[in-house]
Amino acid sequence: MNWFEQCIKDNSVIKPGNIIKVDSFLNHQLDIAILDRLAQEFYEYFKKKPITKILTIEASGIALSCSVARLFQVPVLFAKKAVSLNIDPQTYQSTVYSFTKKVTSQVVVAKQYLDASDQILIIDDFLAEGAALGGLIDLVNQANATVVGIGIAIEKGFQKGGSLIRQQGYDLKSLAIIDNLDAQQIHFRNEVSS
Amino acid sequence: MNWFEQCIKDNSVIKPGNIIKVDSFLNHQLDIAILDRLAQEFYEYFKKKPITKILTIEASGIALSCSVARLFQVPVLFAKKAVSLNIDPQTYQSTVYSFTKKVTSQVVVAKQYLDASDQILIIDDFLAEGAALGGLIDLVNQANATVVGIGIAIEKGFQKGGSLIRQQGYDLKSLAIIDNLDAQQIHFRNEVSS
Helix, strand or coil: CCHHHHHHHHHCEEECCCEEECCCCCCCEECHHHHHHHHHHHHHHHCCCCCCEEEEECCCCHHHHHHHHHHHCCCEEEEEEECCCCCCCCEEEEEEEECCCCEEEEEEEEHHHCCCCCEEEEEEEEECCCHHHHHHHHHHHHCCCEEEEEEEEEEECCCCHHHHHHHCCCCEEEEEEEEECHHHCCEECCCCCC | CCHHHHHHHHHCEEECCCEEECCCCCCCEECHHHHHHHHHHHHHHHCCCCCCEEEEECCCCHHHHHHHHHHHCCCEEEEEEECCCCCCCCEEEEEEEECCCCEEEEEEEEHHHCCCCCEEEEEEEEECCCHHHHHHHHHHHHCCCEEEEEEEEEEECCCCHHHHHHHCCCCEEEEEEEEECHHHCCEECCCCCC
């Protein structure tokens, strides 16, 4: 078990419905030292790519993205969520269904901050069904920009998002992959690789 | 004009209704170097206070808060917004009216991350009517914690939030105060002080 898997094991709460809460350091309270250490791992993995911008989605992807962006010396762009939205011709918009909240949201970025020259590293805290990630990839495609990599802190390997994204050929790096939450125990995938 | 006022002048768009958009570096795209420089100013101002935690509100307060928290070596806690919410006895909740979005939201933090021993520095990107800030102060008070300071990147000095907060005796540091947006020009308050 690596340091981050141990950190998850020590600091998470498992809830009914395959929910794992990591509120103490990743998505409510934020432990900056942990985020910076995760960012360093993403940097080591993706540093040879010509990344121009980090793309994430509000709210819990923002903090980790800032730590990553500092190392690459590039800006973060965070997609905004709106339950309903007028069509604004100055934005790219995609639709995302949240399986946890059971609502459909629009995710939006301003066109002026994403264009065909951009080499995008997408960062997010969690990957489960892959709905949010699919929306972000769609936004990048609308801009004719390129997704050069995807960095996820915690992938729920028992949900389909990760395998779908890998089948599509994306360079996906998850720093911890949980294969199941059986009987209140967290089981990590032995080898975490893209 | 200091560097940050110049940065606002160079990188903002003024919209009808006294709206100033700083999407290029502060609340959609994020310029980490600018955020870190703002954080350094907050650190210099508040460094003698025994701060235990940074409190902010999703989404656009998170990035700046992370930069500040790194300097103080304390965690960030970000309040979550929900349009409607069941009463959860494990959370503190307050109600915030957004003047820009014209909706009332609940802002929520888990009780386990805020207690009477906490010395809180509140950080946010904007202060206008002070509604969000009022909600955050209310959450701190519910926990019997202490607000030891409030750091704001851009205060709209022509709206009432800043003066209300100062009247209540809070140590409020705004790094730029816009006194008016008359005729598409930004006029800063001459002396930015608490």
